[in-house]
Amino acid sequence: MESIDKIHGTFEKKQSEQKNGQVSAAVIKRLPRYHRYLGDLLREGILRISSASLSRLMNVTASQIRQDLNCFGGFGQQGYGYNVKYLYGKISELLGVNEGYRAVIVGAGNLGSALAATHMFERRGIARVAMFDTNPDIIGTKIYGIPVYSVDELGSFCERESISIGVLSVPKEAAYDVARVMVDAGVKGLWNFANMELKLDNPDVIVENIHLGDSLMKLCFKIKTKSEEADND
Amino acid sequence: MESIDKIHGTFEKKQSEQKNGQVSAAVIKRLPRYHRYLGDLLREGILRISSASLSRLMNVTASQIRQDLNCFGGFGQQGYGYNVKYLYGKISELLGVNEGYRAVIVGAGNLGSALAATHMFERRGIARVAMFDTNPDIIGTKIYGIPVYSVDELGSFCERESISIGVLSVPKEAAYDVARVMVDAGVKGLWNFANMELKLDNPDVIVENIHLGDSLMKLCFKIKTKSEEADND
DNA sequence: TAGATTGTTAATCGATTAACAATC
DNA sequence: TAGATTGTTAATCGATTAACAATC
Numbered sequence: 001m002e003s004i005d006k007i008h009g010t011f012e013k014k015q016s017e018q019k020n021g022q023v024s025a026a027v028i029k030r031l032p033r034y035h036r037y038l039g040d041l042l043r044e045g046i047l048r049i050s051s052a053s054l055s056r057l058m059n060v061t062a063s064q065i066r067q068d069l070n071c072f073g074g075f076g077q078q079g080y081g082y083n084v085k086y087l088y089g090k091i092s093e094l095l096g097v098n099e100g101y102r103a104v105i106v107g108a109g110n111l112g113s114a115l116a117a118t119h120m121f122e123r124r125g126i127a128r129v130a131m132f133d134t135n136p137d138i139i140g141t142k143i144y145g146i147p148v149y150s151v152d153e154l155g156s157f158c159e160r161e162s163i164s165i166g167v168l169s170v171p172k173e174a175a176y177d178v179a180r181v182m183v184d185a186g187v188k189g190l191w192n193f194a195n196m197e198l199k200l201d202n203p204d205v206i207v208e209n210i211h212l213g214d215s216l217m218k219l220c221f222k223i224k225t226k227s228e229e230a231d232n233d
Numbered sequence: 234m235e236s237i238d239k240i241h242g243t244f245e246k247k248q249s250e251q252k253n254g255q256v257s258a259a260v261i262k263r264l265p266r267y268h269r270y271l272g273d274l275l276r277e278g279i280l281r282i283s284s285a286s287l288s289r290l291m292n293v294t295a296s297q298i299r300q301d302l303n304c305f306g307g308f309g310q311q312g313y314g315y316n317v318k319y320l321y322g323k324i325s326e327l328l329g330v331n332e333g334y335r336a337v338i339v340g341a342g343n344l345g346s347a348l349a350a351t352h353m354f355e356r357r358g359i360a361r362v363a364m365f366d367t368n369p370d371i372i373g374t375k376i377y378g379i380p381v382y383s384v385d386e387l388g389s390f391c392e393r394e395s396i397s398i399g400v401l402s403v404p405k406e407a408a409y410d411v412a413r414v415m416v417d418a419g420v421k422g423l424w425n426f427a428n429m430e431l432k433l434d435n436p437d438v439i440v441e442n443i444h445l446g447d448s449l450m451k452l453c454f455k456i457k458t459k460s461e462e463a464d465n466d
Numbered sequence: 467t468a469g470a471t472t473g474t475t476a477a478t479c480g481a482t483t484a485a486c487a488a489t490c
Numbered sequence: 491t492a493g494a495t496t497g498t499t500a501a502t503c504g505a506t507t508a509a510c511a512a513t514c
Contacts, residue, residue, distance in 0.1 A: 024480080024481075026481065026482090028451060028454060028455075029447075029451065032444070032447035032448075032450040036446075050494080050496085051495075062483095062495095063482070063483050063484065063485095064481090064483075066497065066498085067481090067482080067483090067498085070496090070497060070498075074496080076495080076496055077489090077490060077495080078488070078489045078494075078496040079489070079490040079493070079494045080490065080494080080496080081494085081495065081496080082496090094457075095450045095453055095457075096450075096453035096454055096456065096457035110346060110350040111351075113343060113347070114343035114346070114347040117343040117344075120445060120446050121449075123446075124446070124450065126453070165453075165456070188456045189453070189455065189456040191449060191452055204459060206452060206455040206456050206459060208448050208449075208451060210445070211265070211266075211269075212353060212443070213265065214262075215424070215443060216353060216354075216357065216359075216424060216441075217264070217268065217329075217357065218261060218262065218264075218265060218441060219398065219424055219439060220328055220330070220357065221264065221327065221328050221329055222261075222422065222439040222441075223329065223334070223397060223398070223421045223422040223439050224327075226421070226437060226439060227421070257504080257505075259505065259506090283470080284471075285471080294507060295471095295507095296506070296507050296508065296509095297505090297506065297507075299472065299473065299474085300473090300506080302473095303472090303473060303474075307472080309472055310472070310513090310514060311471055311472040311473075311512070311513045311514045312470045312471050312513065312514040313471070313472080314470085314472080
């Protein structure tokens, strides 16, 4: 196996930090997908890959891959391609994998429990340190090993435990109250499943709104459109 | 309240069916969001809205709203704006709400159960007629009122019950087998939570892949980027 | 009628793709 | 060295925004 150091040692300056300023939303959206595919390749034991072969695998153009990666620095090598392990590491870094972020899940209903059950967090080096709910029957218990506390303690807990990520799996009606408490407690990002768009006045807090229903509707739209096409044949 | 008929009766020709050919993916992605906001307005009892006020509400440009809607026909009226109820209805139609699609959920684990518990389907007029699993302990039971059958019966069931939508909340490893069975049984769309991109050779079957992990990573990326910005101040 | 606001065309902007010189 | 493939610039394409005439 080639030495990663040998290949990448000479032009380290350019790489680590983002090139000039803003990266477009389009590129950011694609980064996790690159990460996924590279993870698969790594697990398959593939050592190197060219933008051309990766493009075939991912159904995008090789140009786009090279452009995207170059937003962050030269991760490849002319005549060689990309070292899978190295590139995977670089993208992991960009995405904040293993930054040691700490998360809480607010709302221990069906969705909250499902999120507690996944390996989604650990896999990215994110610790789920607690869950919060209002139901006295489950407060004090553990769900998939995660302790459930009263939502009354949410603010003080987040502050004390330096929580960066708050997951909102609460009903729509509770979302703003819960969000406010967490923002005041210094939480940096909210992952919002509450089925509404959380608009905060604090521009430093990042919000990712999940709308599963939108995806379901897109599916229905496409099914419907496809059927109508078929009818016109 | 104004009569919808009075306002819209005169130029019905243009509306109902899609204008010339393909609608861009960008527009399709935005339709469910329009639907959501209009639903909220409707519930609040708002009768009419202009593209300008809707644009303020939704944080997009009024131009974009008018362009998007005009892909499908003239839903508004000069000097008046849009009738909320009428527009909501039209977008519902476009999205296939209340088309009577029938769905099954394959995989009755945490995620499958969480999906069984939501009102996401009914709300869009989609019937969840059954769940399927391999676990003998839950086969024959009901989860939130939905009967659970053995995955062995999946194919024949989908065929017999004319299922249009298959929800995949199974482990990655099982996804292709399950997908193949459903596609062969005439299912028209797959909503795939299996954490991998389902690539089918049948171009008539629609696949929506859900990657919650990608969203979580985007959140981390943004938190990280924001922190780094802050450090450079 | 005058005012408001759409539908639609034209202008702008950004993202994707193509091309190729640099270079491993 | 010759071949391969990147990094990057330039060309193309598509999506967003602006502008305004049509019209309710």
